[in-house]
Amino acid sequence: MRDGGVASDRTSLLRWCLSEALLQIWRKELAGAKTLCLIRDERKGKLLIRFRGCNGQLKVCSGTFGCVRMKGGTAEDIVSATAKAMRVFCTACFQPPRLGKRLAAEQGGLDKKLLSHLRKIVHILTTDSHPAELLASNIMKGNRKSADERHNHCPFLPNVVMVGRDGAHASTRLDVFSSTVRDKDSPVQKIFHSHIFSRWFEDDVHQNSKGPRCASLSAAKHRFASFAKPLGRMLLHVESFFRTLHRAASMREDASWARTWLSNISAKKILLLALAADGADALMQLCRFLDNEACDPAALNQEIGFFLSELDVQFRCGKVWEIDGYSKHVLGVLQRGQLYALAFGQGKQLMVSDTVKRQALQEFQAWLQLCECTAKAEFPDFEVLNSMCVFNLGEQSSFGGDTPTEISQCLRRIAQALKLEPFLLKTEWEKLRPIAAAQKQCQNLENREAWRAAFEHTQKTCPLREKYGLQSLPVALQAYMCWSPSSSGVEQSFSKADRCFHEGSFGPKAADTERRSMMLLCMDKTWDKEVIAGARRLYAGAVKQHKGKQKKQRLDKGVSKGRFLTSEASFLKRKRDSVRAAGASSAQQVHVEQDASGLSTKAAKEMELQKKRRMT
Numbered sequence: 001m002r003d004g005g006v007a008s009d010r011t012s013l014l015r016w017c018l019s020e021a022l023l024q025i026w027r028k029e030l031a032g033a034k035t036l037c038l039i040r041d042e043r044k045g046k047l048l049i050r051f052r053g054c055n056g057q058l059k060v061c062s063g064t065f066g067c068v069r070m071k072g073g074t075a076e077d078i079v080s081a082t083a084k085a086m087r088v089f090c091t092a093c094f095q096p097p098r099l100g101k102r103l104a105a106e107q108g109g110l111d112k113k114l115l116s117h118l119r120k121i122v123h124i125l126t127t128d129s130h131p132a133e134l135l136a137s138n139i140m141k142g143n144r145k146s147a148d149e150r151h152n153h154c155p156f157l158p159n160v161v162m163v164g165r166d167g168a169h170a171s172t173r174l175d176v177f178s179s180t181v182r183d184k185d186s187p188v189q190k191i192f193h194s195h196i197f198s199r200w201f202e203d204d205v206h207q208n209s210k211g212p213r214c215a216s217l218s219a220a221k222h223r224f225a226s227f228a229k230p231l232g233r234m235l236l237h238v239e240s241f242f243r244t245l246h247r248a249a250s251m252r253e254d255a256s257w258a259r260t261w262l263s264n265i266s267a268k269k270i271l272l273l274a275l276a277a278d279g280a281d282a283l284m285q286l287c288r289f290l291d292n293e294a295c296d297p298a299a300l301n302q303e304i305g306f307f308l309s310e311l312d313v314q315f316r317c318g319k320v321w322e323i324d325g326y327s328k329h330v331l332g333v334l335q336r337g338q339l340y341a342l343a344f345g346q347g348k349q350l351m352v353s354d355t356v357k358r359q360a361l362q363e364f365q366a367w368l369q370l371c372e373c374t375a376k377a378e379f380p381d382f383e384v385l386n387s388m389c390v391f392n393l394g395e396q397s398s399f400g401g402d403t404p405t406e407i408s409q410c411l412r413r414i415a416q417a418l419k420l421e422p423f424l425l426k427t428e429w430e431k432l433r434p435i436a437a438a439q440k441q442c443q444n445l446e447n448r449e450a451w452r453a454a455f456e457h458t459q460k461t462c463p464l465r466e467k468y469g470l471q472s473l474p475v476a477l478q479a480y481m482c483w484s485p486s487s488s489g490v491e492q493s494f495s496k497a498d499r500c501f502h503e504g505s506f507g508p509k510a511a512d513t514e515r516r517s518m519m520l521l522c523m524d525k526t527w528d529k530e531v532i533a534g535a536r537r538l539y540a541g542a543v544k545q546h547k548g549k550q551k552k553q554r555l556d557k558g559v560s561k562g563r564f565l566t567s568e569a570s571f572l573k574r575k576r577d578s579v580r581a582a583g584a585s586s587a588q589q590v591h592v593e594q595d596a597s598g599l600s601t602k603a604a605k606e607m608e609l610q611k612k613r614r615m616t
Contacts, residue, residue, distance in 0.1 A: 012097040013542060014535075020093060021534025022063070025527055027090070029053065029061040031114055035478045038065070038157075039126045039293060039486075040082065041132070045070055047081040050293065053121075054482035056474070058452045062293065065089050076148040078136035083156055090115040100542045122157045123418075124483050137163040144582035161417045162384050180273060181219070181231050185257040187245055188230050192217040200247060204240040210363075211236055211329075212568035228280035235277050236571070237327045238270070238333055246342055267334055267350045271360040275315065277326040279364075279371070281575065282310045290486050297385045298392040298447045298486055304379050308372060313583040315368050318361065323578035324571075331357070366599045370607050377610040385485045386414040390429065391477075393440045393447050418479060420472040428473035432458065448481055 030036070033053035033580040040049045049065040066085035070077045077418040088094055093108035125140070127133040138144040141163075142155030181188040198217070205215040215237065217230040234241050242262075249258040286307040289295055314320040320327045333339060334352040341348050379386060387410035411429060432454050439457075440450035455477060458468040564570065599607060 009097060009099050013099040016097050016100055017535040017542070018531060019540040020096075020538055021531045023089070024092075024534055025530050026061065026063045027092075027111070027114060029055070030118060032056070033061070033121055034475070035123050035482060036118060036121045037124045037126060037483045038082075038122055039484060040078075040127060042070070042073065042078070042130075042133075045073070045451040047078060047085070049082060049085050051291070052482040052484055054478040056478075058455055058474075058477055058481050060482050073132060075132045075135035075139060076146055079139050079156065079609075080133060080148070081144065082136070082140065086118060087115060090118070096542075100538075102129055103542055106541075118172065119157055120159055123159060123161050125157070125160055126484055126486065127163065127164050134163065136325065140590050142239075146167060174473055180261070180269075181227050181234070185260075186218070187241070187258060187261050188217050188234055189256055190242065192219065192230070197244060197248060201237075201244045205237045208240060209237050211566060212571050213566070214568045215240075215565060228277070228284050231273065231280060232277045232326055234570070235321060235330050236329060236568075239338060242339055242341070249343060256529075259343040263346075263390055264342045265341050265350070267339075267352045268356050268360050268363075270330055270334065270339070270350065271327065271357065272364065274327040274330040274362045275320065275360060278314060278575075279368075280305060281572065282579070283313070285576070293484050293486055295484065296392075297480065297483060298390070299394070300379065300485060301386055301389040302392060302394070304375060308375060309583055310579050311368060311371065314579060315361065315364060319582040320361070321357065323575070323582045325575040325578065335342065344459070366603065368409055370599065370603055370610070373607055373610045384413055384417045385483065387411075388480050391447055391451060391480050393433075393437045393450055406541075414476050415472070418475055420475060424473040425476060428468070429476075430471050431468055432470070432473060432474075442565075451477055451480070459500070 030051070030053050032055045034056055035054050037052040038049055039051070040047065042048075044069055047070050048067045050063065051065050052060060052062045054060050066088050068081040068085050068088075070081045087110065090112075091108070093100070096104045096108075121131050125137045127137060135144060137160070139146045140155060140157040141160045142158055180186050183189065191201055198215075201217070202215040206213060212233075214233055217233060219226045219230045235526040245258045245262055248255040249262060252258075279583055286303060289299075289303045313322070314325075321331055322328065331352060334350055337349060337351060339348060339350040358419045390407055390410045408426060412422045413424045414420075415425045432451075435457060436450045436454035439453040440447070443450075443453070445453060453472065455470070458470060
């Protein structure tokens with residue numbers, strides 16, 4: 001679609017046929033689904049809903065239910081928009097373009113049977129922790145009354161067993177960040193928002209740096225996760241960063257921010273920034289695991305255990321100064337005596353000593369305690385998704401689920417949520433787990449694929465089905481296959497749509513065009529051939545003749561890209577490998593003394609809040 005204009009009738013029909021063919025595949029798949037997970041989020045007045053469904057053969061289907069423009073942001077608006085999205089999804093040939101009116105007359109209409117089926121099999125709603133989202137979920141379950149009486153007659157989703165909170169949103173609250181990067185007058189923000197300062201910094205990096213050449217300090221201020229990259233790049237090129245500030249302070253009268261920062265900086269503050277960057281990198285690895293709609297809930301506890309273990313090795317055992325990372329790099333620069341701060345006619349050399357190192361690491365302990373407390377509050381081991389650690393066929397983490405008692409408790413929680421017999425579920429789990437573990441080891445499969453292969457093995461013949469007699473475990477496996485603790489798929493769909501649409505289109509046709517285009521942008525690649533074949537049938541039914549365009553293969557298809565030793569990705573790989581190696585060799589280490597008195601008033605209140613949340 002042209003910016004500010006509309007597409008031609010033929011282009012509109014082509015896009016509509018592709019999206020309708022995709023919808024036909026999804027409707028067919030969900031008609032045979034046994035459980036359904038809805039993933040929902042709102043941005044700029046638009047509610048986007050994605051789904052993950054699983055059938056009796058443990059085959060997972062994921063896609064987009066729809067995108068609805070809401071009238072407001074209340075819980076009632078979210079409930080109405082969710083119901084509208086599901087009804088539109090179940091309506092065949094909804095709002096065709098002019099050339100496709102004949103298809104709507106012949107094949108269109110609401111499939112009430114499919115809508116009723118989908119409402120019954122929705123067992124989990126994954127949203128963020130916004131109060132309106134949580135209230136809307138409870139209204140749809142029937143647990144809360146709505147201000148709109150239309151929603152109180154009958155629960156729209158009566159069989160929802162849990163409301164999941166997005167893990168990626170939670171994980172980004174686990175760390176502290178310095179005002180050096182985030183504030184409006186911070187040097188990083190000033191350099192990033194000035195093309196002159198940015199060019200100075202990039203030129204200095206390219207001329208003098210021997211490490212990674214990435215010099216962009218871009219960041220989005222709405223979340224901490226985006227600050228980790230500019231913080232790390234600033235520290236990797238800390239000498240170029242200081243030279244840029246000195247140049248700005250001496251040449252620009254309005255650069256009081258640079259002179260103020262240079263006069264207040266010290267070796268201890270630089271080390272604290274480096275410690276924060278190393279902690280941020282560990283956090284980003286957890287965030288990236290959760291930042292995936294198909295992330296494995298069985299590995300959730302294990303990943304959190306790895307995250308806490310990495311923090312312990314680096315900051316409590318004091319290994320952060322020895323392993324490859326930001327702290328070791330900055331410490332080397334300070335020990336060589338190559339950093340000077342010149343401001344207001346005075347200069348000082350930034351030097352480091354064992355006392356300064358000890359003070360910086362000890363001051364960081366307070367924030368480390370808050371981070372660990374928040375992790376245990378945000379990811380409690382008594383939730384159903386965390387209890388799915390029993391399906392983890394790999395190395396068990398120390399965060400729960402690795403003793404017979406804990407396994408029994410996890411299986412009991414899953415059985416209660418799905419209304420199954422706990423003893424029967426445990427018996428069937430014990431029968432099938434060795435087969436799944438063997439499948440994983442022999443074929444190098446992921447957890448979900450290994451359980452699916454084991455289940456298929458037990459269903460091959462009638463004697464095998466009678467031998468294993470699986471009744472409760474298939475229901476639990478269906479939930480495990482499709483339930484997701486993350487709403488990142490919705491966020492990514494919004495971002496893809498923002499790159500392709502403009503805000504100048506209004507009306508029902510524009511909204512439906514946006515909904516259908518978003519489905520195509522975010523569809524699974526496994527449906528390509530089926531979608532094209534279905535679109536051809538629809539297009540042929542709407543027009544007399546059409547010609548398909550031959551698809552040309554890229555010349556560089558299948559050619560892998562090289563990796564340079566001085567790249568930022570190589571540096572981060574060496575850093576993370578060093579952390580894992582240090583963790584494997586640190587069985588007994590002297591821990592850094594912890595002192596909670598270093599917490600600020602705001603951080604102390606946050607600590608108390610997380611402790612209360614964990615106990616409730």
